[in-house]
Amino acid sequence: MTAQIATLLVERGAPGTPSRVDAFAVPFAPGQSLLDGLRWVRAHADPTLALRYSCLNANACKECMMLVDGVVAYACTARLEAREVRVGPLPNKALIRDLVTEIAPPDERFPSARPGDRA
Amino acid sequence: MRHLAADVLVIGAGAAGMYAAIAAAGQGAQVLLAERSLIGRGGATVMAQMTVAAAVGEAAPDHWQHHLADTLAAGRFLCDEALARLLCEEGVEVIKQIDAWKVGWARTPDGRMAQVHAPGHDRPRCVYVDFLATGTAVSRTLRTQLNRQGAVRRVGDLVVTDLVRRGGAVVGAVAWHLASGDVVTIAAKSTVIATGGLTRLYRRNSASANMGGDGYALALRAGAPLIDMEFVQFFPIGHLAPRLVGMDPIMWDPFRYKLGGRLLNRDGEELTQRYGVAEDGRYVATRDVATYAIAKEVEAGRGSPAGGAYLSFEHVPEARLREAFGPVIDRLAANGIDLTRMPVEVAPIAHYHMGGIRADAAMATAIPGLFAAGEAVGGANGANRLSGNAITEALAFGRRAGLSAAAHAARSREVDWSREAAADAVALLRDSAPARDRPNVAAMLAMLQDVMQDEVGPFRTQAKLASALARIAALRRDLGDRPFGSGGAYDAERLDWLDLRCMLAVAEVVARTALARTESRGAHQREDFPAMRPDWAVNQVVTLRDGAVALARESVRAASLQAVAV
Ligand SMILES: Cc1cc2nc3c(=O)[nH]c(=O)nc-3n(C[C@H](O)[C@H](O)[C@H](O)COP(=O)(O)OP(=O)(O)OC[C@H]3O[C@@H](n4cnc5c(N)ncnc54)[C@H](O)[C@@H]3O)c2cc1C
Numbered sequence: 295m296t297a298q299i300a301t302l303l304v305e306r307g308a309p310g311t312p313s314r315v316d317a318f319a320v321p322f323a324p325g326q327s328l329l330d331g332l333r334w335v336r337a338h339a340d341p342t343l344a345l346r347y348s349c350l351n352a353n354a355c356k357e358c359m360m361l362v363d364g365v366v367a368y369a370c371t372a373r374l375e376a377r378e379v380r381v382g383p384l385p386n387k388a389l390i391r392d393l394v395t396e397i398a399p400p401d402e403r404f405p406s407a408r409p410g411d412r413a
Numbered sequence: 414m415r416h417l418a419a420d421v422l423v424i425g426a427g428a429a430g431m432y433a434a435i436a437a438a439g440q441g442a443q444v445l446l447a448e449r450s451l452i453g454r455g456g457a458t459v460m461a462q463m464t465v466a467a468a469v470g471e472a473a474p475d476h477w478q479h480h481l482a483d484t485l486a487a488g489r490f491l492c493d494e495a496l497a498r499l500l501c502e503e504g505v506e507v508i509k510q511i512d513a514w515k516v517g518w519a520r521t522p523d524g525r526m527a528q529v530h531a532p533g534h535d536r537p538r539c540v541y542v543d544f545l546a547t548g549t550a551v552s553r554t555l556r557t558q559l560n561r562q563g564a565v566r567r568v569g570d571l572v573v574t575d576l577v578r579r580g581g582a583v584v585g586a587v588a589w590h591l592a593s594g595d596v597v598t599i600a601a602k603s604t605v606i607a608t609g610g611l612t613r614l615y616r617r618n619s620a621s622a623n624m625g626g627d628g629y630a631l632a633l634r635a636g637a638p639l640i641d642m643e644f645v646q647f648f649p650i651g652h653l654a655p656r657l658v659g660m661d662p663i664m665w666d667p668f669r670y671k672l673g674g675r676l677l678n679r680d681g682e683e684l685t686q687r688y689g690v691a692e693d694g695r696y697v698a699t700r701d702v703a704t705y706a707i708a709k710e711v712e713a714g715r716g717s718p719a720g721g722a723y724l725s726f727e728h729v730p731e732a733r734l735r736e737a738f739g740p741v742i743d744r745l746a747a748n749g750i751d752l753t754r755m756p757v758e759v760a761p762i763a764h765y766h767m768g769g770i771r772a773d774a775a776m777a778t779a780i781p782g783l784f785a786a787g788e789a790v791g792g793a794n795g796a797n798r799l800s801g802n803a804i805t806e807a808l809a810f811g812r813r814a815g816l817s818a819a820a821h822a823a824r825s826r827e828v829d830w831s832r833e834a835a836a837d838a839v840a841l842l843r844d845s846a847p848a849r850d851r852p853n854v855a856a857m858l859a860m861l862q863d864v865m866q867d868e869v870g871p872f873r874t875q876a877k878l879a880s881a882l883a884r885i886a887a888l889r890r891d892l893g894d895r896p897f898g899s900g901g902a903y904d905a906e907r908l909d910w911l912d913l914r915c916m917l918a919v920a921e922v923v924a925r926t927a928l929a930r931t932e933s934r935g936a937h938q939r940e941d942f943p944a945m946r947p948d949w950a951v952n953q954v955v956t957l958r959d960g961a962v963a964l965a966r967e968s969v970r971a972a973s974l975q976a977v978a979v
C-alpha cells in the first residue's frame with residue numbers, strides 16, 4: 295500500500311514565549327493514529343517535540359489529550375488523514391511545553407515547599 | 414534544586430508502588446511516592462485488562478498450595494520458592510483486601526467471586542472486573558485508598574534517575590522533575606523500587622512508554638544484583654492487524670478465555686496441533702507453546718499476511734460475543750473489525766519480565782535500605798509466568814515491601830544523607846552535551862527496540878545475540894555520557910537520553926544473560942541449543958563491577974519456612 299501524507303501543523307512553545315506553528319509532512323498507512331504520527335515526527339524530524347503519553351494504544355492512561363483541529367481529543371485514538379491537521383495543547387490547562395500541559399490533580403503535583411525540605 | 418525527605422521513598426505508582434505506599438503509611442511512616450508519569454496511570458497496572466490469579470476458592474475449592482504447585486511447574490524449575498509462595502499465599506489476602514476496598518471483582522449470580530480457568534492453572538482461579546476493566550479498577554481502588562492516607566505525599570512527573578548510596582546503604586535518590594525541569598534530591602531511610610518491567614526495550618510491546626526498565630538500571634548502578642534477566646515473556650497473540658486504535662494489543666486473551674476461539678495458520682489449520690497441543694476451540698496452549706508455534710509457522714511460510722497467525726471467532730454467534738464483551742464489540746466495529754465475518758491477525762509481543770531485582774521474601778535487596786516490589790522483582794515466576802500472576806505479585810509484593818520498608822525506617826533513627834553522596838548524580842542532570850552533531854535520540858531509541866525485537870526476541874542464537882551486543886555498544890558510544898537537551902521543563906530530548914541510558918544498560922544485561930544460557934527453557938529459547946538441560950537449572954545473577962556487567966550462576970532458592978514467616 296502506498297503511504298499517504300498527513301500535514302501536521304503543530305503549535306509549539308513554552309510559557310512566556312510567543313508560540314509558533316511547525317509543519318511536518320508525515321507518511322502513514324490508513325488506520326494509524328495521530329500519536330503514531332507525532333512519534334514519527336520525533337524520530338524522523340524533531341526529537342525536541344514535547345508531548346505526553348504513556349500507554350500508546352490502550353487509551354488507558356488518558357495523558358495524550360490535546361487540541362486536534364480545535365477539538366479536545368486523544369492523540370492515540372484520533373486517526374491520521376491525508377490533509378492538514380492543526381494540533382495544539384489543551385487550552386484550559388497551564389502550558390508546560392509544546393503539546394504538554396499540567397493535567398495532574400493539584401495534590402499530585404510537585405509539593406510546594408514544606409518545613410524540613412532543605413538539603 | 415529542591416530537596417525532599419521521607420521515611421520511605423517509593424519509586425513508581427503502579428499496583429506495587431501504591432500498595433507499598435499504603436502499607437508503609439499504615440505503619441506510621443512518612444511516605445513519598447514518586448512517579449515519572451501520573452499517579453496510577455503510567456505503568457502496566459492500569460492497562461491490565463484481564464484476570465488475576467488467587468486461590469480464593471470461590472468458584473471451586475482451592476488452596477494457595479495448589480496455586481504454588483502450578484506456579485512452580487510453569488517456572489520450569491527456576492522459581493525462587495519463597496517468593497512464589499509469598500505471591501500465592503499472601504495473594505489471597507490482598508485480593509480479598511482490595512475486594513473489601515470495593516474493586517468490584519465480577520460476581521456469580523449467587524454473589525461469589527467469578528473465577529475463570531486460565532491456561533496453566535489446575536482449576537478456575539482467576540478473578541476479573543468486567544468488561545476488560547481489571548487494571549483500571551485496581552488502579553482506581555488503590556488510588557482512592559492512597560488519597561485517604563495523609564502520610565503519603567504523591568508526586569507525578571518526577572523521574573528518578575539515580576539512587577544515592579552512602580556507607581554501603583541506599584539513603585535516597587536523585588530525580589528530575591519533568592514539569593519544571595528542576596533537579597530534586599530525596600533523602601529517605603528506606604527506598605522501594607516499584608518501577609515495573611522492561612517491555613519498552615522491544616519494538617512490539619504491550620506496555621507503556623514508561624517501561625524502559627529504569628528500576629533494573631537504578632538497582633544495578635546502586636550495587637544490587639539482578640536475577641533471571643534473560644527471561645522476557647512474549648505474549649503470543651498480541652494484536653497485529655488490521656490497525657486497531659484505542660484498544661490494548663493483548664485484548665484477545667480475555668476473548669480466548671471466555672469464547673475459546675481458533676488460532677489458525679494461513680491454510681486454516683489449527684496452529685498448535687503440529688506442536689503437540691490440540692486446542693479444538695478451547696484455550697489450553699500455554700504462552701511459550703503458542704509463541705513457539707506462531708513463530709515456527711511464520712518461518713515455514715504458513716503465517717498470516719502481516720506475519721503472524723489468524724485468530725478466528727467466526728464460529729461464535731454474535732449474541733454470544735455481545736453477551737461476553739458488550740461495548741467492546743462496538744469499539745471493534747469502530748476499527749472496522751466484525752468478528753462474525755473475519756479473523757484478526759496476531760503475533761507475539763513483549764509483555765512481562767520474569768527477571769528483575771533480586772529480593773528476599775521481605776522484599777529486601779542485598780543493599781541495606783533498598784527494597785523492591787512488583788514486576789521489578791525477579792525470581793517468583795522463574796522461566797515462565799502463569800497468566801494472572803503478575804497483578805497478584807504486584808499487590809502482594811507491594812504490601813510486603815511497604816511493611817518491610819516502614820520497619821526498616823522505624824529502626825533507622827536518622828537518614829545518613831549527604832549532598833556529596835548525591836553530587837555525581839546531580840552533576841549529570843545539570844550537564845549538557847554540546848548541541849552540534851547530536852544524533853536524533855528518539856531515532857536511537859527506536860533503533861534499540863529494533864535490535865532487541867529482531868535479535869533478542871523469543872528465539873535466540875549465538876550469532877544474533879552477539880550482533881545485538883555489538884549494536885548496543887555502538888548505540889552507547891553515540892549516546893555518550895553527557896545528556897542531550899538543556900534540561901528545561903519537559904525537555905523531550907533529555908528525557909529520551911535519560912531513558913536510553915537505562916534501556917541500553919538493561920538491554921545489555923538481557924542479551925548477555927541470554928548469550929550465556931546455552932539451553933532452552935520457558936521464555937528463553939535458543940535455536941542453537943533447543944533442549945532444556947538439567948545442568949542449567951540454575952539462576953543467573955548479574956552485578957556491576959567497576960562499571961562492567963558480571964554474571965554468576967547460583968542454585969535455585971528452595972522455600973524455607975523461615976523466609977516467609979511474617
Ligand atoms: C497490556 C497489559 C495487560 C496485562 N494484563 C494482565 C492481567 O490481566 N493479569 C495480570 O496478572 N497481569 C497482567 N499484566 C501484567 C501486570 O499488569 C504487571 O506485571 C503489573 O501491573 C506490574 O505492576 P507494577 O506496580 O509492578 O508496575 P507498573 O504498574 O508497571 O508501575 C510501574 C510504575 O513505575 C513508574 N516508573 C518507572 N520508572 C520510573 C522512574 N525512573 N521514576 C519514577 N517512576 C517510574 C512507571 O511510570 C509506572 O507508573 C498486563 C500487562 C500489560 C502491559
Ligand code: FES
Binds near residue numbers: 347354368371
Ligand atoms: S496514550 Fe494513553 S490514552 Fe492516549
